[in-house]
Amino acid sequence: MRIIPAPRDKAAAKSRDGKTGSSAKSAAGKPSGTKPSPAKPAPPRETVPVPDRLRAKALAFDADYEEALAAAVSRAQAAEVRVRAQAGETLAEEAARCAGIVEGFDPAQAASRTRSLRAAHRLRGAALGLAVPVVARMAASLARLVERAGARTPVALVAAHADAIRAAVSPKAEPRAAEVVARELEVAVDAVLARLK
Amino acid sequence: MRIAFENLSFIVAEDDPFWRRLVVAWLEAFGARSVRDTADGARALALMNEAPADVVVTDWEMPGLDGIALTKALRDRKTSPDAFVPILMLTAYGERGRVMRAMRAGVSGYLVKPTTPQAFYERLLAVLADTRPFVATPHYFGPDRSRPQSFAGPPAPPPVPEE
Numbered sequence: 553m554r555i556i557p558a559p560r561d562k563a564a565a566k567s568r569d570g571k572t573g574s575s576a577k578s579a580a581g582k583p584s585g586t587k588p589s590p591a592k593p594a595p596p597r598e599t600v601p602v603p604d605r606l607r608a609k610a611l612a613f614d615a616d617y618e619e620a621l622a623a624a625v626s627r628a629q630a631a632e633v634r635v636r637a638q639a640g641e642t643l644a645e646e647a648a649r650c651a652g653i654v655e656g657f658d659p660a661q662a663a664s665r666t667r668s669l670r671a672a673h674r675l676r677g678a679a680l681g682l683a684v685p686v687v688a689r690m691a692a693s694l695a696r697l698v699e700r701a702g703a704r705t706p707v708a709l710v711a712a713h714a715d716a717i718r719a720a721v722s723p724k725a726e727p728r729a730a731e732v733v734a735r736e737l738e739v740a741v742d743a744v745l746a747r748l749k
Numbered sequence: 750m751r752i753a754f755e756n757l758s759f760i761v762a763e764d765d766p767f768w769r770r771l772v773v774a775w776l777e778a779f780g781a782r783s784v785r786d787t788a789d790g791a792r793a794l795a796l797m798n799e800a801p802a803d804v805v806v807t808d809w810e811m812p813g814l815d816g817i818a819l820t821k822a823l824r825d826r827k828t829s830p831d832a833f834v835p836i837l838m839l840t841a842y843g844e845r846g847r848v849m850r851a852m853r854a855g856v857s858g859y860l861v862k863p864t865t866p867q868a869f870y871e872r873l874l875a876v877l878a879d880t881r882p883f884v885a886t887p888h889y890f891g892p893d894r895s896r897p898q899s900f901a902g903p904p905a906p907p908p909v910p911e912e
């Protein structure tokens with residue numbers, strides 16, 4: 553005589569009663585064709601305590617938290633002002649670098665797509681850090697296009713992004729015009745991605 | 750309570766020169782004992798092998814070894830110089846899926862750019878004061894993700910021993 557173990561849930565009970573998982577689901581008005589997956593054993597899991605060595609040297613209790621935070625942040629903000637003052641050329645350099653990389657964009661080459669995506673992402677990060685959101689938007693739009701459209705990325709739209717980025721960081725750039733161009737690029741990317749769906 | 754930066758060494762892996770300079774400047778202003786920086790993940794791993802840092806701050810997108818691959822390499826108990834090292838990912842990617850991917854790789858904390866010195870300090874503190882154990886499964890070694898990060902504000906100072 554076979555001993556049937558006690559069912560662990562209703563589905564198992566129905567299955568034991570002669571109904572399959574799929575028929576049980578159909579009876580409940582749900583789509584059929586799926587079988588209940590057998591319960592997988594949980595993977596082995598070991599809990600490992602973290603050595604206390606680092607916490608002991610990383611935290612000091614010789615100062616008030618708020619005061620220590622305010623002092624540290626104040627020093628960091630002063631350092632940030634110096635870094636930003638030295639970074640005047642950085643965005644123009646990053647933009648030129650990104651535009652240069654995407655000029656040779658070849659959608660059929662995975663390496664070219666990766667290079668362009670990385671350059672756009674890096675420019676986006678720099679523009680966000682330097683508080684130039686319009687360039688960050690253009691770079692984000694370019695990254696989104698290359699990442700989502702992949703091998704079907706239209707080269708002309710990539711080139712339009714490169715031109716817009718160059719124009720946006722030029723000394724003669726008109727901020728409101730750059731905003732309009734950024735919006736147009738985003739709309740064009742939306743349209744391309746919608747077509748590719 | 751404060752972070753004792755004077756006791757801590759850092760490695761900053763960030764390919765964007767502006768952000769690399771900024772993070773290094775913040776850490777030095779906080780008083781960090783040692784800050785080494787690099788533009789790529791492979792070099793960060795080499796620096797860790799030369800002399801392990803107390804904390805690693807890494808970007809996601811980098812040439813060569815990216816931040817995810819760097820995290821996985823650092824969490825590999827067979828080869829890492831310190832598989833427990835706190836890893837803070839600092840990236841412009843803010844999408845939930847990206848955050849989950851970073852957590853699955855084993856990062857200790859995640860901070861989205863742009864950010865401020867205060868947010869950076871507080872995130873570092875959360876990472877350093879975190880008391881969660883690590884878990885090891887066949888596919889993961891890192892902070893126990895089934896528990897919330899334990900730090901929720903400055904911890905109380907240790908009790909003063911009675912004389």
